[in-house]
Each structure stands twice: as C-alpha cells, then as structure tokens.
Amino acid sequence: MRNAINKYFCLQNSSIFLFLSLLFHHTLLISGNSPSLLIDNITLDCGSASEGHARDGRIWTADANSTFLLLDPTNASKISSTLKSPMNDAVPYITARLSRFEFTYVFPVTFGTKFIRLYFYPSSYPDFSSSIPFFSVKANRYTLLSNFSSAPNAQDAGLDGFVKEFCLNVEDGETLNITFAPIPGVTDAYAFVNGIEIASMPTKLYYTDEGFKFVGSWNNESSLESNTALELMYRINVGGQFIEPQNDTARMFRSWNSDDEYLSIAKPSALLYNNTIQLIYRNNMTHFAAPDGVYQTARSMGMDKKTNENYNLTWDFQVDSKFTYLVRLHFCEIQPPITKTGDRIFYIYIATQIAESKADVIEWSGGNGFPVFKDYAVTIEPKGNERVQNISIALHPRPEISVYSDAILNGLEIFKLSNADNLAAPNPDITPINPPTAATPSPKSTKSNNNLV
Structure with a gap:
C-alpha cells in the first residue's frame, strides 16, 4: 500500500481549495485508464530521518523534524531502527517512532472521506526491547484502537509487519489529528508506529445515504x-x-x-x-x-x-x-x-x-x-x-x-x-508480550478440492 506519487497539498486559501475540489471530482469520471486520486496522498515514514523508497516505487517522507508531528518537548518521543530486519518491505517498517508518553500527528488535509493506514512492525527497539507495547490510537474524535498490542496481530497474520486500515470523514475546517497513547497505569508501556498513510477516496465509495x-x-x-x-x-x-x-x-x-x-x-x-x-x-x-x-x-x-x-x-x-x-x-x-x-x-x-x-x-x-x-x-x-x-x-x-x-x-x-x-475491540488481558521471531508464513491448507474452469 505504497504510493508512487507522494503529493501533499497544503491549501492556503479558499479559491485554491475550490479549484482543487472541482478538479478532484472531475478526476473521478471514468476514462480509458483508472485515474489517480490527487488530493491528500500522504505517506509518512515514521522514525526515519531521510526520505524512503518502497519496493513498489512510492516515496515515503521522513517524519524527523516533520511539521506534521506535534510534540511536548518535556515528553519527547524517540526515533529508532528495528534490531531485526523485516522480511517484507524495509520502508516503512525498518524505522519507528516510539514513546512512553502520548504523541500526536496533525495533518492539515482537505475535507472529505479518507483512508488511514497505520503500519506496524512488532520488534525489539533500543530502549524499548523489554517494555510492553499496549497503547491506544485516536483519529479526531474516533477511537481506532484501545489496549492494542501489535505482536498478536502479526502472529495471527503469519507476518512480521502488517497494516491496519480505517476510513473516516474529515469535516470542513478540521485537521486530521492522529494520537498514539500508551495505556495508563502500566509500567514501561509505550506506543509506536512505523508508517502512516492517508489517501483520499471517492466521496461515496463506501458512504451512502x-x-x-x-x-x-x-x-x-x-x-x-x-x-x-x-x-x-x-x-x-x-x-x-x-x-x-x-x-x-x-x-x-x-x-x-x-x-x-x-x-x-x-x-x-x-x-x-x-x-x-x-x-x-x-x-x-x-x-x-x-x-x-x-x-x-x-x-x-x-x-x-x-x-x-x-x-x-x-x-x-x-x-x-x-x-x-x-x-x-x-x-x-x-x-x-x-x-x-x-x-x-x-x-x-x-x-x-x-x-x-x-x-x-x-x-x-x-x-x-x-x-x-x-x-x-x-x-x-x-x-x-x-x-x-x-x-x-x-x-x-x-x-x-x-x-x-x-x-x-x-x-x-x-x-x-x-x-x-x-472502533476498538473488547480490551484484551494485558500481559507482557515477547517480540515474535521472524518466521516464514506457513503454507495455507485449502479446505476444498478446487476445479479450475
């Protein structure tokens, strides 16, 4: 889920906004080839100090010193590289932003419906290898994840890195704020994220009256x-x-x-x-x-x-x-x-x-x-x-x-x-989770005798 064109438009006035909105809606008309959705196409490589290039050709922007990141200087988060190499794409999984305190990204996006994809790679990171990665994630008023631990999700999928995808609507005049917060009351709990992707979608792709x-x-x-x-x-x-x-x-x-x-x-x-x-x-x-x-x-x-x-x-x-x-x-x-x-x-x-x-x-x-x-x-x-x-x-x-x-x-x-x-599932029991070792996904057993027609 990586984008070859990493265009982000920061709209400064209403006239530019109106023009781009009209352009966006015209882009959705069917033509010979599938058009690109041009507005709010953000790929942020969290924890990276330099621009990253994914295997699919998309460029990921570094979040070090990023204007998107809102930090309390007394509770600053850290950037780090994983202690073991991911089996899938290095970008954005090889680096992460981690903190034992709440941290927030602020994206000044256009209004409308968005895909939000959060990339996680449960691994050992310097200064966080023995800690507990239970945390919550909020996007504006919506709770996306609560008491969330990434390791079981990766194990269930048979992967070492994975993506959580969400859809929500940003109202006119709103920014998109994504906040990561360690679960309170748990010693050494921390929050982390490896990558954030935000992409516009057609207004009625999933939402309809x-x-x-x-x-x-x-x-x-x-x-x-x-x-x-x-x-x-x-x-x-x-x-x-x-x-x-x-x-x-x-x-x-x-x-x-x-x-x-x-x-x-x-x-x-x-x-x-x-x-x-x-x-x-x-x-x-x-x-x-x-x-x-x-x-x-x-x-x-x-x-x-x-x-x-x-x-x-x-x-x-x-x-x-x-x-x-x-x-x-x-x-x-x-x-x-x-x-x-x-x-x-x-x-x-x-x-x-x-x-x-x-x-x-x-x-x-x-x-x-x-x-x-x-x-x-x-x-x-x-x-x-x-x-x-x-x-x-x-x-x-x-x-x-x-x-x-x-x-x-x-x-x-x-x-x-x-x-x-x-959107958060019922809270799991909070127990320390050891980082999973890299494993090759096991072959899937098919329960049917399929005939190719």
Missing part, C-alpha cells in the same frame, strides 16, 4: 452516513490470487487477499477465470469499487448439479462481538452461458440469516461482463463472554426457478462500523 439491507432487522433498511468511521476487517479476491496494492483501482492502494484460508465448506467448488472479457462499468462507484482482477475471477459451486443442491458454499470470517458490520459482495457473470435473467439464481446467507432469496447477478448488473456490488449490514450480538465470533457468507442454488443449480461470488469486503465513535 441510499438504503441497503440490514440482515436480521425488522427495519431491513440501512444507510452509511459520513459520521461513521470504518475499520477494514477483510478484503478478499474470491477465486483469485492476491492483488498487490499498486494494482488497485485509481491508485487507492488497497490489498485484495485470496479466499482460500476462509473457505469452510466447498465440496468441491470451481475457480472461474476470464481475462479476455470486456468489463463494462455502469457508473463511477462500480468502477472504483474493485480492480478488474476481482471481477475477472470468481468461485462457483461446481458443475455437479446434485452435489450443489445439497451443500452451501461457505466462507467464515472472525470478527469482534458487539459491533455492526458492512458486508460488501462483488459480482460479475463471466461465464458465456450465463447471459440472461433467470440463468443463475441463488440464496445468499450472511451470519446464517437470509440476505437474498433470489440473487440474480444478471438482473442486478444488466448483462454478462457487467460488474456490480451489493451492500448488507449485520450486527454480531454478544454470546456470553465471547470477544470474537464468525460472520459466515454462504451461497445455495435455487434450481426450481433457475436454469443452472449454481452460485457465484467474485469478491467481498467486511468493515466494522464505529459504535459511539469507537
């Missing part, structure tokens, strides 16, 4: 307004391979992971691939929703009609209890036989509840090769003291009303929605 289904609710209608902050939980290229950030649409630098490790029932499923199909996007939001690679691949149930009618193609995703989640499902019919309404109709279940009883991608999109996405909201109610639960996504055919006994999914995203300006 148009109604979408609230699964399991009597009201059954929901909308996502700009006063809600989001945390990315999962972004999946279903049936396809990992898509690197530099290959994302409109240089928004989103990562799209493979779905293999999340499959829980697939007996067997089929991998669909069509890189010659001419994708037709009906509007800007569909065009920016996902890169072509998401819509050119998919997973279906397979070619055995009898088998398909006796199982649900299912994925499971672990999430925090007591929050509502936005589930975005991406669809595109890429198989030549599926060309008209009624060819492939199926159920969609989210968290074991019916989200759609007659899902028909052709009816939604308008034809073969037309990408479309559907949004749903679901609340994960607490069960006893369980801090985490699963959201399941399941598909099942409707052979009685369709030509083919099958179902399809191209991609999905799951976002946690802020609750009273809070």
